[in-house]
Amino acid sequence: MNCRSEVLEVTVEARQVEEAMLALLHTILLHRSTGKFHYKKEGTYSIGTVGTLDIDCDFIDFTFVRVSSEELDRVIRKAVSEFKDALSNSGSDGMGQISLEFYQKKKSRWPFSDECIPWEVWSIKVNVVNLANEQERQICREKVGEKLGEKVINVVEVINRHEYLPKMPTQSEVDNVFDTSLKDVQPYLYKITFQITDSLGTSVSTTMRRLIKDTLAL
Amino acid sequence: MDSGLSPQDKKDLDKFIKFFALKTVQVIVQARLGEKICTRSSSSPTGSDWFNLAIKDIPEVTHEAKRALAGQLPGIGRSMCVEISLKTSEGDSMELETWCLEMNEKCDKDIKVSYTVYNRLSVLLKSLLAITRVTPAYKLSRKQGHDYVILYRIYFGEVQLSGLGEGFQTVRVGVVGTPVGTVTLSCAYRTNLAFMSNRQFERSAPIMGIIVDHFVDPPYSSHRPDGGAFVGVQDSQEVFFRYEFNLPVSPSSGDDDSLSHSGDGRRDEGRRSASPSDPVEALNAFTRKIGAFVNKPSTQVNHTSSLDLPFAAFAPRGLDSEENDPMVQPPDSPPCPSPLQASLHSQGSEGSGPQDDFVMVDFRPAFSKDDLLPMDLGTFYREFQNPPQLASLSLHISSQSMADDLDSLPEKLAVYEKNIDEFDAFVDMLQ
Numbered sequence: 001m002n003c004r005s006e007v008l009e010v011t012v013e014a015r016q017v018e019e020a021m022l023a024l025l026h027t028i029l030l031h032r033s034t035g036k037f038h039y040k041k042e043g044t045y046s047i048g049t050v051g052t053l054d055i056d057c058d059f060i061d062f063t064f065v066r067v068s069s070e071e072l073d074r075v076i077r078k079a080v081s082e083f084k085d086a087l088s089n090s091g092s093d094g095m096g097q098i099s100l101e102f103y104q105k106k107k108s109r110w111p112f113s114d115e116c117i118p119w120e121v122w123s124i125k126v127n128v129v130n131l132a133n134e135q136e137r138q139i140c141r142e143k144v145g146e147k148l149g150e151k152v153i154n155v156v157e158v159i160n161r162h163e164y165l166p167k168m169p170t171q172s173e174v175d176n177v178f179d180t181s182l183k184d185v186q187p188y189l190y191k192i193t194f195q196i197t198d199s200l201g202t203s204v205s206t207t208m209r210r211l212i213k214d215t216l217a218l
Numbered sequence: 219m220d221s222g223l224s225p226q227d228k229k230d231l232d233k234f235i236k237f238f239a240l241k242t243v244q245v246i247v248q249a250r251l252g253e254k255i256c257t258r259s260s261s262s263p264t265g266s267d268w269f270n271l272a273i274k275d276i277p278e279v280t281h282e283a284k285r286a287l288a289g290q291l292p293g294i295g296r297s298m299c300v301e302i303s304l305k306t307s308e309g310d311s312m313e314l315e316t317w318c319l320e321m322n323e324k325c326d327k328d329i330k331v332s333y334t335v336y337n338r339l340s341v342l343l344k345s346l347l348a349i350t351r352v353t354p355a356y357k358l359s360r361k362q363g364h365d366y367v368i369l370y371r372i373y374f375g376e377v378q379l380s381g382l383g384e385g386f387q388t389v390r391v392g393v394v395g396t397p398v399g400t401v402t403l404s405c406a407y408r409t410n411l412a413f414m415s416n417r418q419f420e421r422s423a424p425i426m427g428i429i430v431d432h433f434v435d436p437p438y439s440s441h442r443p444d445g446g447a448f449v450g451v452q453d454s455q456e457v458f459f460r461y462e463f464n465l466p467v468s469p470s471s472g473d474d475d476s477l478s479h480s481g482d483g484r485r486d487e488g489r490r491s492a493s494p495s496d497p498v499e500a501l502n503a504f505t506r507k508i509g510a511f512v513n514k515p516s517t518q519v520n521h522t523s524s525l526d527l528p529f530a531a532f533a534p535r536g537l538d539s540e541e542n543d544p545m546v547q548p549p550d551s552p553p554c555p556s557p558l559q560a561s562l563h564s565q566g567s568e569g570s571g572p573q574d575d576f577v578m579v580d581f582r583p584a585f586s587k588d589d590l591l592p593m594d595l596g597t598f599y600r601e602f603q604n605p606p607q608l609a610s611l612s613l614h615i616s617s618q619s620m621a622d623d624l625d626s627l628p629e630k631l632a633v634y635e636k637n638i639d640e641f642d643a644f645v646d647m648l649q
Contacts, residue, residue, distance in 0.1 A: 051257035160392030
């Protein structure tokens with residue numbers, strides 16, 4: 001099974017990085033989260049309800065929708081904040097990429113650890129620019145807002161192709177498909193990683209792999 | 219053809235599509251109310267949240283949607299449309315978007331209704347939530363309130379996009395295949411909003427008053443029976459200045475009071491008619507934007523005696539009569555101070571009450587030195603500002619000479635005819 005890979009590119013000012021990333025990551029997660037599953041005895045399950053929230057950006061003329069889950073928001077914000085710090089500390093021309101990968105776990109026998117098989121990867125390439133004056137910043141606010149709108153339309157387009165999605169799991173398998181650690185919503189298993197391109201653009205100077213969910217520790 | 223569809227599935231599918239249509243309308247209308255939407259996630263299912271999404275049901279909207287559907291379902295050739303339009307406070311309206319829920323013939327027979335279709339409809343609603351914040355009408359709807367409001371209209375049947383103007387764009391939210399057809403959700407939105415920004419300002423009346431007697435005889439003429447000041451060219455200047463500074467020109471008939479002060483040849487622009495003349499009334503009837511820090515309109519606009527003068531509020535109070543006003547009737551200076559000063563004092567002389575203490579400063583032209591030289595710039599300006607009219611330019615004399623010319627014309631013609639031979643010889647000589 002092939003992994004679907006989508007790339008989105010945005011050019012933003014340094015102070016807009018956080019909100020732009022949040023907007024796109026949350027838009028994707030909105031579509032890739034369901035309500036909490038409640039399995040019943042007969043093997044059927046019922047699904048909880050997902051609420052939504054409008055978030056206005058402060059540095060961009062844009063409003064995005066995210067799921068109403070403070071826990072999820074915290075996790076995403078933490079990852080984006082780390083990405084932003086890495087980007088500003090790199091000191092280079094401000095290019096980086098943050099990836100949101102949806103994967104399935106495949107249990108292997110001991111001593112092999114579980115395999116993580118990605119089925120959808122979203123890569124958001126970021127190019128940070130510096131602007132000289134307030135007028136340019138104002139124009140940037142609007143332009144980035146429009147660009148993010150286009151990206152949201154791209155995301156929606158891809159998702160509505162209704163290509164491969166993991167099968168709905170049985171109760172025993174649910175943790176191989178979904179992240180069940182949150183109280184109110186249940187996104188598909190995902191991980192967020194990022195890379196900062198150094199000024200030469202040749203090699204990756206920093207690569208961080210973070211597992212948001214620590215269930216792989218044996 | 220739903221031969222492959224079990225009755226239960228068909229029933230479920232119809233229900234899904236019906237509630238999908240109702241929820242679609244709710245999402246769209248709520249996204250245009252101008253407020254941020256916030257609903258809570260709930261891990262324990264209540265059973266009443268369709269598509270596992272917390273979308274509130276505004277009763278009027280549901281009622282409207284049900285009324286438009288009239289028991290039918292979106293089908294092939296029968297689309298459900300939500301039209302979003304903008305209406306200004308002056309009554310202009312403009313269509314901004316049309317959201318269309320359509321069904322086409324492409325069927326997906328193998329799809330599982332109660333499971334896959336349901337989940338995909340849920341994803342489509344989420345996409346709708348995201349896309350409704352992205353189209354241009356969202357920003358407009360967040361700013362509605364004072365100048366305009368956003369309205370919605372639900373209709374069923376043929377899609378009508380003609381009201382969206384030229385160059386409208388379409389964005390597809392998504393599709394879901396079902397055994398009876400493919401559900402498509404899309405939005406067509408207007409891009410040509412230029413109309414709105416122009417109209418918005420056209421509708422408010424022009425700030426400048428239209429002076430109707432701009433090219434008519436000036437109010438004061440040297441041949442007035444009451445011996446008013448001879449003004450001539452000064453008047454055309456006066457009219458010009460008045461136009462420029464948005465002063466109304468009141469008809470001279472009401473001005474006997476003011477003329478009594480101007481017997482010695484000084485142009486008296488000061489007092490204007492106390493009774494509102496047409497331009498004043500018209501001006502007051504215009505809607506005007508009230509600037510910052512300005513007193514409440516009622517204290518200014520409703521003064522029938524107040525003039526629509528710029529900075530009128532800054533004119534000092536307490537100048538009840540012009541006789542005491544040194545600026546209007548300076549003891550030794552030439553006929554008239556600058557029109558701006560005069561106009562400012564006219565406000566004060568009416569006795570109407572602006573509250574500010576704005577001190578009037580002597581007229582000092584820019585860059586002029588102190589009054590040490592016999593003729594400084596200020597004096598020069600005052601003296602030569604209103605020169606008397608050239609005799610040849612006066613209408614009366616020129617008309618008189620014209621009349622004389624006309625009278626003498628037949629005589630002259632007779633003389634020329636008599637001497638026609640001489641003229642012919644002269645012409646021959648020249649050739």
